[in-house]
Amino acid sequence: MSTFRSELILEENPTKINKEAKIMSLGSGFSSLMDQNLRQYGLDITSNPFGRIYNPISLFHHIELLGRHAELDATMLTEYEGNWNHFQYDFLRKQSSEEELMENIKAQVQVMQENFKKQEFLMINLGTAYVFRHLESKKVVANCHKAPQELFEKELLTPDKILEAFRHIYPQLNHIKNIIFVLSPVMHTKDTITLNCVSKSVLRVAIHQIVNEFPEVKYFPAYELQISDLRDYRFYERDLLQPNDLAIEYITSKFNEAYFDSKLLEASRKMDDILQSLNNLPYNPQSRDYVFEVNQAISKLKGLDNYLDPRMAIEELEGKLKRD
Template identity: 35%
Template sequence: MPFSFRTELSIPPQNRRLTLHTPVFTAGSCFAEVMGQKIQHYKVPTLVNPFGTIFNPVSLFTLLQAALQSPPTFTGELVQREELWLAYDFHSSFAAPSGPELLMRIQQAITQSHNFLKQADTLVLTFGTAVGYIHKASNQLVANCHKIPQSQFQKRLLAISQIVASFNSFYAVLQQVNPNARIVLTVSPVRHLKETIEGNSVSKSILRVACQELQERYAEVNYFPAYELLLDDLRDYRFYKPDLIHPTEVAEDYIWEKFKTAYFDQDFQQFTEKWDKIRQALAHKPFHPESVNHQQFLKKLLNQLEELNTKVDCRSEISAVKKQLIAG
């Protein structure tokens, strides 16, 4: 009997497949950004983490529900830290020198999200942690403490029932705005070791059970096992960056390939192979850019891009290649 030193996780192909032109919305933890950028890389219409990184699911659902209102409305609390204004409901990338300027940025983000969510086919929502922080003065859960003194917050572990109830509220509004939208839930494989190893295990377990409950409750909600692919399939510290917290690019690519195979149609799979070769060609830096060989290489590349331009928008790449061609 041969030995097996790895348990590969096989994910069955989905009946409802994404295409090259299917709008995809991703939001949540930093892993949502990783996956969203990979989808976006292949020219799929994608809106990636429009609120910035949001780690806990309840804060994420609150923002999504606000974006789905007509008109989309933000009613959260602002805070001034040193010379910047920030919002407790948003990532610290949303910062401005004045409250009105910050509110304008926030309104732009939720309006953009509103318009995209109305026509999105699939929402990929990634949960990072079940640990939440309650702002004592307002008794409200915050998405980000923004390095405000910890004495102003109470740390709390979110309950599964709280996560499910928050999702139910958001999903009811989503079905009114976009009844055909599908939701793919994932638990981020990024380790939250600041909560301790034991705390991270409890947190991820809560998130995983919440995903299971929601998947069983709703036909158009399913779970993609990004967490299990790293923890149980790859299962090796070689697939973590030196901080032993974040997955390496190799691990991210492995998880992406599993997602792509399960969720995208065959035409998209074929396109990605062509596009990877084209991107590699575009990144090529010749020693002699004016040589006959390189100019022929560019003309061939231009023809390939113009052919693909009938399927996706390749105008920026076509322009970049034309600038390198010598007239005549």
């Protein structure tokens, strides 16, 4: 029988994620969708402690900062409508003064430096190879923070520049069991569709070079799963740029199959089935049948706690029983 799609078959990762794994995830907005998959099973994941970062140079700068004690660059501060920000960070919280911003960044960096020492897995999610360089400092910025456009110069990175930047930070990653690169399938059409393809190609070549040079670095093909495996606009949101829930479910299930150990994978599938069984149940916290089914689900979830942490799902179900 003919097949109607080119399914991407992934090799299993030799280093497996289990219930006790400590994971740090850095990168673009797509990383938050990947992270939510891990978080729902109660895994210990630190996600984008310095905000969402889309280009590899800024990402590697943050990794370098986590691995060593370095002075923060005060020349990269910027103010817009009374709100202070730093060009190398993407904080959403308003900072009313330079001093407040610098103190908050320093405090966050110190906490994350200690956290970073304990990490076993590092996920690096790349979004674009286009960067904005601050003309005065000559440094690549993570976020322009609505500063005047004439302060920056836009440029396209090369695979060699990205590879060289990774080589520079690699010695600080010797405690990490597994480094996992992900190329975001979200389209950046502000650069036009054609230049988005150029940008993604640069990133993909750079990742390929990094994986070939460093054997403990792996690549999870979220981009190819979306673009070449699913390959249909019905797997996108209405903006036609971002993967929809169905695509995310497919992509993350592929990640779980490749990276979870057998016990965590089996428990995660059981948890999914338990929660799925409640989806067709009419919501009525006053109904005895509803309360019984939810309590049954909670009991089953508690039975999985040797292999994953179901507390988040249990708390959500208990919250449903308490609603009027």
